[in-house]
Amino acid sequence: MRVVIAEDSAILREGLAQLLALRGVEVVAAVGDGEALLAAVAEHRPDAAVVDVRMPPTQTDEGLRAAVTIRQEHPGVGVLIFSQYVETRYAAQLLGSDCAGVGYLLKERVVDLDEFTDALARVAAGGTALDPQVVSQLFGASRRAATLDALTPREREVLALMAEGRTNQSIADLLVISGRAVEKHIANIFTKLDLPASDGGHRRVLAVLRHLESGG
Incomplete structure (x- = not known):
């Protein structure tokens, strides 16, 4: 490298x-x-x-x-x-x-x-x-930060871990929950933020950041 x-x-x-x-x-x-x-x-x-x-x-x-x-x-x-x-x-x-x-x-x-x-x-x-602190501050500065109010505390935790580039299995291990539960939380996040689910944790997080910053 x-x-x-x-x-x-x-x-x-x-x-x-x-x-x-x-x-x-x-x-x-x-x-x-x-x-x-x-x-x-x-x-x-x-x-x-x-x-x-x-x-x-x-x-x-x-x-x-x-x-x-x-x-x-x-x-x-x-x-x-x-x-x-x-x-x-x-x-x-x-x-x-x-x-x-x-x-x-x-x-x-x-x-x-x-x-x-x-x-x-x-x-x-x-x-x-x-x-995660960077993501939090970016969300806070966004004109659409209020949309995050729809997320539960657990969904916010999952989103922060997604932002770190964690895989679904890594998120499950860190939060001590099942892989199926992680998938459900991610699906809920995209539903609440009006974003289509897609493969690749980093692409999903960047999509969220783009969406919030653009003001929709």
Whole structure:
């Protein structure tokens, strides 16, 4: 797996590069701003890019805007946002387009490097890796967040786990329920949100995000 890292902190950037290298990940470039990120992706065509949200010059949303550009210009490159912040506007744009191969993880909630590497590999392969807290904030910022009121607490739990890219069996194991119960919850979620059921957990979650952000 070939990866580009975009992180403005030199210590974090180099530290992450070294840690990923120990897991067999080839870091082809490690840069500190959005323009350098776009140039590195165009040059190296990596399998994925790990991108911080806030980078020079304004320290606001340069990284996330660069990530949107990557998905538009290089759709085969997976993008894993790795940040302390949830920036809802561009995050919704990133997740609301037809772009399998996207992740958004919060730094303070990633405590296991193996899990991070697995999430990165999943994104590089065209899957998703979304922190439930990110999904929650995106739903809260959506103009159609009220539609989620129809979901039961259990259905919300299932939806959050779907957003992490979990399989039906994984959801069943984590919630200690049967696979049939998971299927029923997922069917109810799509019925209540007026979304057709489809194969592929990541596609279903992205469809939900698109639907909520678009305002229907």
